[in-house]
Amino acid sequence: MTPQTRSPAAMRMALASLVALTLSRAVPGAAALDERKSTASIRIAPRGERGDMLVMTGRIADYRGRPVPGATLYVYHADAMGEYSKPGESAPRLSGTVRVGADGTFRIETVVPSHIKNVEGGLPHIHGTALASGRTTTGFVVNLTLAPGRHLDAAKRAAMGGRNSMNRTIYQDVWGTWHLVYDPMLP
Secondary structure (H helix, E strand, C coil): CCCCHHHHHHHHHHHHHHHHHHHHCCCCHHCCCCCCCCCEEECCCCCCCCCEEEEEEEEECCCCCEEEEEEEEEEEECCCCCCCCCCCCCCEEEEEEEECCEEEEEEEECCCCCCCCCCCCCCCEEEEEEEECCCCCEEEEEEEECCCCCCCCCHHHHHHHCCCEEEEEEEEEECCCCCECCCEHHH
C-alpha cells in the first residue's frame, strides 16, 4: 500500500509511531506517546464540541510500575470557554469514568480545556481520581502546557502546582489533535 492509498487511520498510526520515535529521543518521557492500544476507551466531549481535540492516554500502575487491573479513572475539566457546567447545572459537563483492563491502560477523547473562566493566571488543567478496590484513592490535577513554540509563559507554569498536581506538555499532531500522556499511580 502506497502512502497515497493508505486510509486516514493508517496514516495517523504511522505518524503517531514516527512522532513517538522522534520525541522519545528529544523529550524525556515522551516515548509513551505511542497511542497505547486499550479497550478502556471513552469519549467525554460530544462530537461538535467547541475546541481542539485532545487524546489522553496512560496507564494506571502501582508504585512498583505494575498495572492495576480493574482500576477506575474519573476525569473532568472545563470546556474551551473555561466553564465546567452550564448555568443551573452542578456537575461538570465534560466528565467521564473509564475502567481499565488487565494492562492498566486507558484512552480518553475530549477537547483541550481552557483556563477557568474568571480566574486570572490559571493554566488549562484536567482533574482526575484513580481508584481500585483495596487501595488508597489518588486524586490529581494535570496542568497542561502547549508544546514548545505554543506554550504559556514560565511564570504561569511556576505559579501552578501543589502536592497532587503536575505540569505536562501536550503535543499537536499534523491533524490538529493534541496528545497528553499521563500515568496515575496508586499505592
